Amino acid sequence: MGTFGRLWLWLTLAVAAAFLLGGIAGWALPHGGDGGEAGPRLASPEELRQPVHWHADFRVVIRGEPYSFDDPRFISTEDRELSPNVHIHAPRTNVVHVHREQTTWGEFFESLGVGLTQACLRLPNSPELCSNERERLRFFVNGVEVDDIRFLPIADLQRLLVYYGPEDAAAVAARFSDWVGDEACIVSGLCQERIPPGGLENEPCAIGGMACN
Numbered sequence: 001m002g003t004f005g006r007l008w009l010w011l012t013l014a015v016a017a018a019f020l021l022g023g024i025a026g027w028a029l030p031h032g033g034d035g036g037e038a039g040p041r042l043a044s045p046e047e048l049r050q051p052v053h054w055h056a057d058f059r060v061v062i063r064g065e066p067y068s069f070d071d072p073r074f075i076s077t078e079d080r081e082l083s084p085n086v087h088i089h090a091p092r093t094n095v096v097h098v099h100r101e102q103t104t105w106g107e108f109f110e111s112l113g114v115g116l117t118q119a120c121l122r123l124p125n126s127p128e129l130c131s132n133e134r135e136r137l138r139f140f141v142n143g144v145e146v147d148d149i150r151f152l153p154i155a156d157l158q159r160l161l162v163y164y165g166p167e168d169a170a171a172v173a174a175r176f177s178d179w180v181g182d183e184a185c186i187v188s189g190l191c192q193e194r195i196p197p198g199g200l201e202n203e204p205c206a207i208g209g210m211a212c213n
Contacts, residue, residue, distance in 0.1 A: 054156035055184035083111035106150030
């Protein structure tokens with residue numbers, strides 16, 4: 001190849017490189033390059049979970065004795081919210097308030113500092129309770145036993161029983177309604193006939209609205 005041919009080849013390559021670099025720069029600026037506008041942003045998992053305002057009943061029972069969550073360390077207030085997605089309020093501390101769809105029971109119990117696996121339950125300041133030959137940790141949703149609840153989304157008006165003790169499934173299921181209340185519909189305003197004559201207590205997150213007040 002002669003001198004002229006080599007010069008022409010180098011000139012062609014230089015022009016091609018310039019166009020390539022210019023194209024890259026032109027793409028980068030509107031997509032978040034230095035001095036350009038912010039590019040597309042992926043939604044976070046929290047944003048993908050749509051706002052809701054649901055309520056569900058729950059109860060934890062240990063060897064026939066209901067465990068009380070009527071304790072300041074478990075209760076969310078206007079000044080202290082344990083989780084923006086799911087929490088309980090006084091006076092109905094066995095009613096869960098859900099503010100994001102796909103919120104799970106595992107997420108709820110974790111926010112309270114309650115350790116939970118498929119076989120073990122650890123309540124604050126209490127020894128761990130695990131299934132063994134004599135006693136078993138059981139979960140009942142709407143009266144039906146399930147294997148695990150940690151990844152189960154909380155549904156509106158759902159009722160959950162977490163039970164630890166020696167009784168078999170049939171014996172526990174027979175007492176499901178004795179232990180698990182049915183007050184979620186009151187807080188949701190869906191059973192008007194059960195609302196007290198003077199109205200509901202001054203409870204955050206009660207009846208209407210997507211967020212706590």
